[in-house]
Amino acid sequence: MKRNDGGASRLVYSTETGRVCPDCGQPMAQCACKALASRRPAGDGIVRVSLDTKGRKGKGVTLIQGVPLDDDALVQLGKQLKATCGSGGTTKDGVIEIQGDHRSTVIAALEKLGMTVKRSGG
Incomplete structure (x- = not known):
């Protein structure tokens, strides 16, 4: 059977520690990859507001992108903005829709x- 990963093998389970993270090689109990992946990269401090219709059947x-807040505060800001606009929406992947x-x-x-805001797109 031919391998697609170029011949490199990686450890996924150890009898001493149990499951092993495939990214960092640490035991799953000590793995910090998930915490690092959940943090968004720091932006330039400018919040960008745009209108998007792609993939939404013309609607x-x-x-709202680039808000320098953690996930819980971002959800609260999304609720506040939806109430201000009198409309529905969601917050996912660091973007308020x-x-x-x-x-x-x-x-x-x-x-x-008190945020620096730019209108982006058309």
């Missing part, structure tokens, strides 16, 4: 909170 969605074109409302609300 517009306001995207609000249904509809609410760019001007969102920009005003974020500037009121």
Whole structure:
């Protein structure tokens, strides 16, 4: 049987420690890869607000990216912005999505909170 990984093998289980992380090689109890992967990279401090219609059957969605907050605070900010706009939406992967074109409302609300905001895209 031919191997696709170029012949390199990696340890996935040890009888001494049990399951082993395939990325760092540490036992799963001591692995820090998940914690490092869950943190978002630091941005440039500018919040970007744009309108996106791709993959949504032509319906517009306001995207808010680059907010320098942790996940829990980002969810709370998303709830606050959705209530301000009177619309639905979601928060996932560090991006707040609000249904509809609410760019001007969102920009005003974020500037009121003291954030540097730019309108990106068209």
